[in-house]
Amino acid sequence: MVLFGYNQSSSDNTLFIKKWQGKITALIVYVDDMVVTGNGEEEREALQKYLSREFEMKDLGALKYFLGIEVSRSKGGIFLSQRKYALDLLHETGMTACQPIDTPIEEGLKFCITSDQVPVDKGRYQRLIGRLMYLSHTRPDLAYALSVVSQFMHNPEEQHMKAIMRILRYLKTNPGKGILFSKNEDYSNIEVYTDTDWAGSLSDRCSTSGYFTFVGGNLVTWRSKKQHVVARSSAEAEYLGMALGVCEGLWISFILNDLGYPSQQPIQLYCDNKAARDIAHNLVQHDRTKHVEVDRFFIKEKLDEKILELPKIRSEDQLADILTKAISSRAFTKFLDKLGMQDIYTPA
Template sequence: MEYTAPREGQQSTCHGDQLTTSGDGQQPVCFGHQSTEQVPEEQQTLQEEEEHPIGPTGFGLDDELQPTICNGTEQQLQQLPRDFPSDVISDPSINSSYLNSHNQSSSTPDATPLRRLPERINRGIPKPTYEADPKCKHKYSLSEPKSDSRVRYPLNNYVSTCHLSESNKSFVYQLSTVSIPNSVQEALADSRWKDAMNEELRSLKKNATWEITDLPAGKKSVGCKWVYTIKYKADGTVDRFKARLVAKGYTQKYGIDYTDTFAPVAKINTVRVLLSLAANLDWPLQQFDVKNAFLHGDLTEEIYMDLPPGLSDPDIRKQKVCRLKKSLYGLKQSPRAWFGRFTKSMRAFGYMQSNWDHTLFLKRRNEKVTALIVYVDDMVVTGNDPVEQAALKNYLSTEFEMKDLGSLKYFLGIEVSRCKSGIFLSQRKYVLDLLKETGMTACKPVSTPLAEGMKLGIDQNQGSIDKGRYQRLVGRLMYLAHTRPDLAHALSVISQYMHNPGEQHMSAVMRILSYLKGSPGKGILFRRNGHFRIECYTDADWAGSTDDRRSTSGYFTFVGGNLVTWRSKKQNVVSRSSAEAEFRGMALGICELLWLKFLLQDVGVKCGQPMKLFCDNKAARDIAHNPVQHDRTKHVEVDRFFIKEKLDSKVIEVPPIGTDDQVADILTKAVSSDKFSRFLDKLGMCNIHAPT
């Protein structure tokens, strides 16, 4: 199956909304889009002067099926006069009624003749850096952008690449300049995306993913679409343009098209634990990708899919469809089929699955260990056994079609930078894209995500806001919690009003965006601290919610001196005292400590001493150590016995800590900017993208 242009001697013909080709030498005719009346001479001149390149238009699969795809929009654009509105030209879906009315009105005797618009004067807008630099081979420049004096708070005052190495700097600029097409027509206009689509179709054919057949009576087919992305090399340059054909699995019916669908994905907490170990032990971090991973899973159900979008072929009118023989991206059961196949291969090579994260595969021999964690088809390998790592790479290459991406640089939207100081994680590009999409790139930055002492509640007299926009913004912000513990409490608060947001809630979201403007490159730094102690800081407010008077718990956990997990969560019940609220927070922190301990035991790392739980409430610590039951504790007996058991077995210790040193305080309430900044430094957060 190949995308090709019409052969010589063929002309494009448009029937309704569909373009086809013919070889009879006639001029192209477009029914429904083009007037047959005579066009004024001046308009013809303008049409001849227009230059709109037409992208590749043909499409073929194999000798059995050779359909053709043409973009009618591009032909229409060639015939547009110069006074055609630019906003309509940029729209991929041209209004045919406008075209007809425009051509017809231009041909009437009383119509005003078209005139050439005067040339637009240069309004002093500077050219992009890559156009001004004749030596620049790519459409980006490694020089810092100049400040725009017309913007009061320019974005480049808060983000810079001056602290990055040349390789990381190249990667950052590549990541920021390449765009993703939003439609098939837009992708076909670029030969790189066209080649990527052809490569995907060849892979599908090579794996015998489907067979072309008629749709049986009583059966329904699922749709499909193209999804585009860009893969990067370890040095930051573009590796390849990736086009993926995805089935519309949301049209499948349970019990008919699929049954079981669950498949685990890597916990981001586990990824951070491995990165902390790699920083302390100086382990290498390698990244691999499985090409067309879901195509390796076998289907047991009978599923039919529409032909890829954009195809124009007589077979479509004959109800030709694709009967799927292998799993495809987008199907409900595809993740489960792929993960089952991958797990079987890893176990056959001698790897064990961790009981505390089923996506973590480990192999230990003597004092050496190799760890692999997989998120769908993206893998990270680390450890202190280079021989085993090389053997694993060769084995996986024989089982699947693998791509070696080199050292870890970009994983799940997280930018990873390694230097002498340690390993730095950030989501700089994600933040910049979010600010651009929301129009907040020129806003005035603030120093905290929530104003000091701010409390949100249900607003009975709230004004009308766009509920869908609020939910989308909160969802986008939630993904930042992977590397931004400074947002944990603010995100916990605003996510409680997704069902009925008001103006005050939208204002809180806008304040978070303003806070991100001041530090888009902030992230976590994992240092080499020379120990593997596990520590937890827990805190809770008391009756902080104005809606139901429930308290908020929060904890930070550290492995080897590096922050690996955190959480800010509203408690499920109302606490009758501050000590009770703190006590419930302690129980939540102990659960996280136990999970970390068992995970490290699987990797082969032993703590060697009791884990420490820091709580600044003396009454809560006394309840934990006091074996006597009384009226103040009888309703929290489960948590009390749970904590006491761990204390008696020397699994944990609860040393005292002052309120001024309790970093978890920022997870339970909105604090002052000075206190907020001081605690972020203790957490190991920094900003290597900050200008000097």
């Protein structure tokens, strides 16, 4: 790719970009599969001929299916889902006729290893986790539930397997649910929603952090993950989560810059914890902040450079809430609608 005039992105080593005469062509590769896009038809054809001389290739035409992800187009935008994969998984696990359920994890449910629970087949448990993890590429609604059950892969018990079965029952409700990327003139605006459930793990009292990132109003990345350290206050836990969200927002801004669409506005980071926002603006803190010293200066630096802003947000509008805790089905459905998740296969 470099010999053919392409530049390898410094932010993603699998992304190659060529800008020529005001047009851009981009190629992203995963092992032996690749996707080419751009606004220069001649360059795309030249690239295809060049790669065909170097490798045995097959042109599959317009993108419809890539790594198990189905791609559909309409006037409203581009829709990504894994409907076939989800249906195959339900069939393989014998859950095709199961009773559907509204949420992937029971409201308020927390797990820990106990001594009175019955162990289950660890190999089967790990295989199911792996299959479900693959679905999370287009299903942010599964992120928190999978983050929880994956913590018990080395010592699963009956309660954990029941949680896996609940996720499959939830999957039965909308196997075709996915993400719609709609057209938006403000295409380079970056928004990050971060939230943390303080000391939520009963096993070790670590907190769970989560973030959603949006570009031009469209959801592009998300994560739900237990923190590696025990936070001594909710403000400290929230601040660690904010730092992860800032890093993700910066990475996305680097990708946009490589593509020739630099963000014209500061990254908007939404955190509903007032103490954490106050710490970010004021470095004169004491016991509450000495355990997150590096993160404090990192975020303060981005604020001073006008790369980052911390607008206020109400707790009821914090989308990342579903990445850190199990909530009611009503609130869960409301947040999924705001994330732009749809099921185009559901009859109107």
